[in-house]
Amino acid sequence: YWEKVGTVANTLRELEGPILIVSHVDPDGDAIGSSLGLYRALKVLGKKVSWIADPPRYLRFLAREEEYSNPVERLPPGATLVVLDAAEPGRVAGAPVEGFVINIDHHGTNPRFGYLSVVDPSKAATAQIVKDLIDALGVEWNPEIATPVLTGLITDTGNFRFANTTPEVLRTAAELVGYGVKLAELTDRLQWRPASYFKALGAVLSTVGFHFGGLLVTAHLPPGLNVEDSDDFVGLIRYAEGSQIAVFFREREEGVKLSIRSRGGVSAQAVAVRLGGGGHVPAAGATLHGVGLEEAYRRVMEAVREELEHAGYL
Ligand code: 5GP
Ligand code: MN
Ligand code: MN
Structure with missing residues (x-):
């Protein structure tokens, strides 16, 4: 696992072309959170990165409107497609799954598509893998990056109640809260409905x-x-x-x-x-x-x- 995370981190760090981040249709907190967290981390590294997403209403507060862009039918030349939390290529939303694809996911049914993949069903959320990836990238944590990543952990564990709430999840959550996430405000906001x-x-x-x-x-x-x-x-x-x-x-x-x-x-x-x-x-x-x-x-x-x-x- 750590070797794969390291390989993806090195690959991303060296990329000079455009990077597109996408996730699955009907995005949930993990899809949005892990994508936004990685997007912000790659921005810090000065990458040409775009995040293609259509966040559902209850998650839109996490991002600013200028941070997410519309679906594309073709990838720009030399682009890298990072796919997060998508169990299969057919569930990817926003871009065709072609070219240099990096597949990061935690679904056991994921067929390990893509040129590089980190698929670990023992992880509670794709956000956990993104947390490890951001550490491997060496990006300094701040509340802007930690909040969406923690969101992925919160939503995929049903607010830390499901059986996937491992000691690792709780330790990671504690670490992310330590980076300045306003936890009570975040969990309250996540429950808002129209x-x-x-x-x-x-x-x-x-x-x-x-x-x-x-x-x-x-x-x-x-x-x-x-x-x-x-x-x-x-x-x-x-x-x-x-x-x-x-x-x-x-x-x-x-x-x-x-x-x-x-x-x-x-x-x-x-x-x-x-x-x-x-x-x-x-x-x-x-x-x-x-x-x-x-x-x-x-x-x-x-x-x-x-x-x-x-x-x-x-
Ligand atoms: P939900 O019920 O929240 O939409 O989905 C629950 C879980 O099942 C999520 O992990 C989601 O990725 C997966 N899932 C939902 N619909 C489909 C589907 O049509 N195909 C596959 N492969 N996975 C799905
Ligand atoms: Mn999901
Ligand atoms: Mn997930």
């Missing part, structure tokens, strides 16, 4: 369903409702007592997007993979292309039944 979110909560919770004797809890965004920052709903229903797996459905233009969470020996990742997606064992997702809610529910029931049988619950 009024539309709170108005939608009732409608969403009225769709909650329990299946397989309560082992599976589901809910969906009611048709016609389009809530920005709706990524949190699965985080609510997953606490239904007795449930081992939670699935949240969002109908979109391209199909139905699924957010899947699990515990107790059940693998959300296995369910996601059966449905053509991926992710981590306890938290995964998939998009069912070209189907409606009803068909999506049918497929999820089937995939979850198989996984519950496999895990010995049925």
Whole structure:
């Protein structure tokens, strides 16, 4: 791991051409945080770096508008593409995955694409790898760099509550707070949601369903409702007592997007993979292309039944 981090650091330090930083579609706190942290660190080194991103509303406070740029269809000549937190090339947003690609990620399902890659599923967040990379680059830490990196650790560990909250995570977080992050202000700000979110909560919770004797809890965004920052709903229903797996459905233009969470020996990742997606064992997702809610529910029931049988619950 450290050798790979060192190789990427040396490579980045020596680059003279343009560097483009991108992450995955539907970016979360780790996607935005790790990208912005690395972007700011490379800026300090005087690199020609741009960060291609479209941060969701609840994360936009982390960055200034002039720091992120629009998607590109082609890479400039001689460019290096740094891809962060993207489980697969098909999930990369903002630029074509071509040319000199550096792939930095922590998803077990990552096929290790790219010319150079640091993929370590033992890391809680891509932000942890970026923390080590910034150390290897020798950039001096300040609150501007530490805040987005800490954000990635906070969001991917569910505020330091998930099983990936290792001693390493807590030590890294302590170190980053020591660089001047205003932790209480940051965690408060990360929970802000627009009024539309709170108005939608009732409608969403009225769709909650329990299946397989309560082992599976589901809910969906009611048709016609389009809530920005709706990524949190699965985080609510997953606490239904007795449930081992939670699935949240969002109908979109391209199909139905699924957010899947699990515990107790059940693998959300296995369910996601059966449905053509991926992710981590306890938290995964998939998009069912070209189907409606009803068909999506049918497929999820089937995939979850198989996984519950496999895990010995049925
Ligand atoms: P979320 O439910 O928060 O969108 O995603 C949970 C986890 O699953 C994240 O780590 C995310 O990267 C991964 N994930 C979500 N959707 C997909 C997908 O369609 N394909 C793959 N490979 N991973 C996904
Ligand atoms: Mn992510
Ligand atoms: Mn991540």
